[in-house]
Amino acid sequence: GAVVSQHPSRVICKSGTSVKIECRSLDFQATTMFWYRQFPKQSLMLMATSNEGSKATYEQGVEKDKFLINHASLTLSTLTVTSAHPEDSSFYICSASGRANVLTFGAGSRLTVL
């Protein structure tokens, strides 16, 4: 149990376009989901906390207008990278708590901006 699914797993886009990444909790409901970003050879960095039915909470230094988060249901949160640039190329990972005291992570979405 407690499976988190991300889609797409890989995406390549042109600079200036927007990309949407979906994060779904498959067998549980998640009022809170977390979005992380990981650059090559670095650790995961928390970007934002996604709250169902309310605004997301962003970490310091993360632009809320660039990384739009929508958590419209108890099983789906989306991250939209708007006007993507090459420096936004990264590995984006979401997580949610499906078991008591345990966060489950998705497989990640690798974004490459040309």
Added chain:
Amino acid sequence: DAKTTQPPSMDCAEGRAANLPCNHSTISGNEYVYWYRQIHSQGPQYIIHGLKNNETNEMASLIITEDRKSSTLILPHATLRDTAVYYCIVSSSGAGSYQLTFGKGTKLSVIP
């Protein structure tokens, strides 16, 4: 969240036990010790967690010192598929709304 200190890398022979240490000297009384691992280009995978007592599951054992200032993750019989970066994280939990702060972890290489 309290910070943790882990060795940057370790090697382990296939079939032998892998013992990964973690120091968390500033851990608070309500903070758990969590271990996750990340295989290359995948999302982190939960391994085990504990508060005070030692814990064991199908993947690993977690040994926490009595003063809770350090812990050791034990993979009893390491295989090549256990090669990954292992993260030790301390965090308080609250109704599933907590978050995890990742450090640099330990890169474990299992050698044939």
